Amino acid sequence: MAEHDLPLVVPVAASAVPLDALRARLAAHAAGVGLLDVAVRTLDTRLGALLLAATERGLVSVTFDGAHPDATLERLARELSPRILRAPARLDAAARGLEALIEGGARAFDGPLDLALARGFGRDVVERLREIPYGETRSYGQVAAAVGSPRAVRAVGTACRRNPLPIAIPCHRVVRSDGSLGQYAGGEAAKRLLLAVEAG
Structure with missing residues (x-):
């Protein structure tokens, strides 16, 4: 050949x-x-x-x-x-x-994170979400106030929904002011489960 x-x-x-x-x-x-x-x-x-x-x-x-x-x-x-x-x-x-x-075997994600997909106001919100303690929740209004934009409650909701790193960055810890869960990228059942795990 x-x-x-x-x-x-x-x-x-x-x-x-x-x-x-x-x-x-x-x-x-x-x-x-x-x-x-x-x-x-x-x-x-x-x-x-x-x-x-x-x-x-x-x-x-x-x-x-x-x-x-x-x-x-x-x-x-x-x-x-x-x-x-x-x-x-x-x-x-x-x-x-x-x-x-x-x-429920860890309280925080301890690996390196790249926030390249979180930009502008969304990044400010994502950074603030990392400060919500394990087992606790904050309302969308409280997060809006924490980032210096108390009237931006809807924008905070949008930023949570677009969080590029759910679970690792705990957007599931943000709920409505009346205590109801609100939306979550993984669906209500996933949000409820994550909160239940943290509640112990």
Whole structure:
């Protein structure tokens, strides 16, 4: 067989190299040559499937659409970088931290966070949410006052709903002034569960 007749890709039996091992090697290579800007993985929890994303700076996004990630992946590509790759190993520590919060084994997320997706007034709110103590709640009005905009109650609600790092940054601790739960990106049942876990 002449050299120009050689196949460009040598077929490998599917069972010869596990798919997860191939993905891990690809992710490691991409990171090594500077081609991995955003690592993603899914995490199955009792709140549902979460989609986690991280940059080199830290966890940048947690969404409740792990089973249907297209919208989140499009946002990450548009707002951060199109160089996104499934790289679970980079997110193992973050996944353990989130699981611990969901199960009541931790009181705060202790890994690095990247707030690149929180901007303007929303970022001010997200920063303030980190100060709400474990097991306590604040009203949207109290958070608005804390960020220096007491009339911006609706804007605080919007900022909580758009929090790019729910669970890690506890927007679930913000409720209506009458004590009712209000909206939550993961749905009312998820918010109720997180508050119940924290209540002990």
